Amino acid sequence: MNEAQLLDSLKHHFGYTTFRNGQADIIKQVMSGRDCLVLMPTGGGKSLCYQLPATLLDGITIVVSPLISLMKDQVDSLTRQGISAAYVNSSLSTEQVNDIFQRLNAGKIKLLYVAPERLTQHYFLQGLQSLPIKLFAIDEAHCISQWGHDFRRAYTQLGCLKQYFPHIPVMALTATADVTTRKDILNQLGFIDPYVHLDSFDRPNIRFTLAEKYNGQKQILSYIKQRKDDSGIVYCSSRWQVEKLSEFLAKSGVNCAAYHAGMEADIRGVVQDGFTKDNVQVVIATVAFGLGINKLNVRYVIHFEPPRTIESYYQEIGRAGRDGLPAEALFLCDEQDMARIKKRISEHENEQRAQVELQRFQAMTDFVDAQTCRRQVVLNYFAEFTKQRCGNCDICLDPPTEFDATEVAQKVLSCVFRIEQKGDVQYLVTILRGQISPLVQKNGHENVSTFGIGKEKTPSYWFAIIRQLIHLGYLQQDIAQQSHLKLTEAARSVLKAEERLMLASPRLQKASYWRQSSA
Ligand code: ADP
Ligand code: ZN
Numbered sequence: 001m002n003e004a005q006l007l008d009s010l011k012h013h014f015g016y017t018t019f020r021n022g023q024a025d026i027i028k029q030v031m032s033g034r035d036c037l038v039l040m041p042t043g044g045g046k047s048l049c050y051q052l053p054a055t056l057l058d059g060i061t062i063v064v065s066p067l068i069s070l071m072k073d074q075v076d077s078l079t080r081q082g083i084s085a086a087y088v089n090s091s092l093s094t095e096q097v098n099d100i101f102q103r104l105n106a107g108k109i110k111l112l113y114v115a116p117e118r119l120t121q122h123y124f125l126q127g128l129q130s131l132p133i134k135l136f137a138i139d140e141a142h143c144i145s146q147w148g149h150d151f152r153r154a155y156t157q158l159g160c161l162k163q164y165f166p167h168i169p170v171m172a173l174t175a176t177a178d179v180t181t182r183k184d185i186l187n188q189l190g191f192i193d194p195y196v197h198l199d200s201f202d203r204p205n206i207r208f209t210l211a212e213k214y215n216g217q218k219q220i221l222s223y224i225k226q227r228k229d230d231s232g233i234v235y236c237s238s239r240w241q242v243e244k245l246s247e248f249l250a251k252s253g254v255n256c257a258a259y260h261a262g263m264e265a266d267i268r269g270v271v272q273d274g275f276t277k278d279n280v281q282v283v284i285a286t287v288a289f290g291l292g293i294n295k296l297n298v299r300y301v302i303h304f305e306p307p308r309t310i311e312s313y314y315q316e317i318g319r320a321g322r323d324g325l326p327a328e329a330l331f332l333c334d335e336q337d338m339a340r341i342k343k344r345i346s347e348h349e350n351e352q353r354a355q356v357e358l359q360r361f362q363a364m365t366d367f368v369d370a371q372t373c374r375r376q377v378v379l380n381y382f383a384e385f386t387k388q389r390c391g392n393c394d395i396c397l398d399p400p401t402e403f404d405a406t407e408v409a410q411k412v413l414s415c416v417f418r419i420e421q422k423g424d425v426q427y428l429v430t431i432l433r434g435q436i437s438p439l440v441q442k443n444g445h446e447n448v449s450t451f452g453i454g455k456e457k458t459p460s461y462w463f464a465i466i467r468q469l470i471h472l473g474y475l476q477q478d479i480a481q482q483s484h485l486k487l488t489e490a491a492r493s494v495l496k497a498e499e500r501l502m503l504a505s506p507r508l509q510k511a512s513y514w515r516q517s518s519a
Contacts, residue, residue: 050137059132405503464506
């Protein structure tokens with residue numbers, strides 16, 4: 001299948017004249033029978049990557065989708081485009097399902113949307129085996145990862161597709177870029193030599209600003225007042241806080257509205273609609289405000305309280321500046337907020353769950369404490385490795401001083417190597433500073449050559465250095481393995497002294513580098 005034929009079909013079925021970044025390659029790969037993992041931000045155009053092949057393949061494409069409402073929307077819109085599609089889920093009667101199977105047998109359906117619970121049932125898979133299935137597409141594939149927020153048990157059973165249909169390509173699609181999730185998807189689906197498309201998650205027009213929260217309500221009020229007609233969203237972590245803050249802002253004359261899941265659905269609808277139509281300037285909300293906001297000119301997103309993960313932070317700020325014009329993500333940081341949320345997470349009744357969530361929150365804490373370009377921190381966290389500083393974040397715009405840290409970094413990285421990458425940040429600092437602990441003795445690490453090579457510096461010095469090495473992509477914390485530090489490819493050239501490395505001098509007073517919010 002050449003590009004011209006693909007373009008023809010793109011035009012014919014979807015009315016578009018060009019492919020977006022990556023779509024053409026993904027489609028070519030899957031048409032050649034290769035498994036694909038597609039990571040694209042929301043709105044990037046994932047659906048087309050399997051819908052177009054579905055129209056070209058001589059048979060049926062099965063789409064796994066987690067939500068009944070999403071299935072219905074997609075099927076309706078395909079039908080309107082003249083592509084025959086149907087869905088099977090718990091809302092249908094047995095007769096309706098039988099009818100769909102008859103249409104499938106008669107070759108009258110190109111795309112079939114199925115919930116994972118249904119698809120993984122033995123009788124259903126057997127039913128499919130007599131049909132000409134040509135492709136499986138797994139939408140929202142991050143639901144497979146038990147470490148994620150949207151975990152769905154049935155997704156973990158999708159590995160069976162490779163047993164029932166060993167020669168049929170599978171395409172997994174998600175907007176979650178988290179590295180652990182990515183590995184989980186590949187492992188659990190049993191992909192062999194997959195084609196991986198990783199879209200850039202960068203949103204260069206969004207300025208990252210972190211500022212110390214010293215009088216939160218007033219800071220927000222003055223920020224909003226300086227931006228008279230601009231639309232914005234303010235995120236809080238509780239309904240209570242949403243109510244309190246929106247009341248304060250409304251009393252101070254701000255055209256704002258509250259939004260959280262505890263409100264009546266029709267009132268929420270009115271708020272969302274008012275915001276979309278620019279009748280409401282600012283929405284004060286919990287995370288419940290997000291899905292389905294189709295508004296391009298949101299000029300700022302403020303975090304009044306910290307999100308729990310970098311994924312959710314990034315998703316929330318991603319609602320700003322979708323028109324490509326300058327926008328700002330302002331994060332009001334407060335040590336006490338951080339401590340409170342950490343405590344709340346650790347109280348989760350499932351201990352293993354709490355551990356994983358805590359590790360994710362640690363990455364959020366590291367982001368707040370970062371002394372390196374904020375955008376680099378986030379992109380490297382998503383393993384979109386970049387050495388370029390962005391010039392559009394509070395650190396780049398007001399940089400801390402730097403020093404040649406090549407030797408210091410070598411100490412850290414070689415220490416990670418000596419302990420065979422089997423320790424987290426805390427443990428590494430213990431080794432660097434030459435401190436004996438029962439765990440150190442159990443591992444025999446008091447005998448490695450790097451034990452105590454950093455004893456002249458304080459623990460907070462080493463934390464600051466190690467954090468930067470993580471943020472710059474020289475080290476990664478393996479969330480699935482107790483946050484053990486792993487050397488990345490980039491670490492080699494530092495270890496071999498092929499690269500001179502500049503780092504920010506660790507600052508003594510953390511608060512001093514948080515600029516005020518008036519930027
Ligand atoms: P995702 O699933 O990645 O969130 P969608 O598949 O819903 O994104 O696509 C987002 C929007 O982009 C849709 O309106 C879709 O029609 C449009 N779109 C997708 N591919 C193209 C293209 N090649 N040219 C123009 N618009 C496209
Ligand atoms: Zn930057």
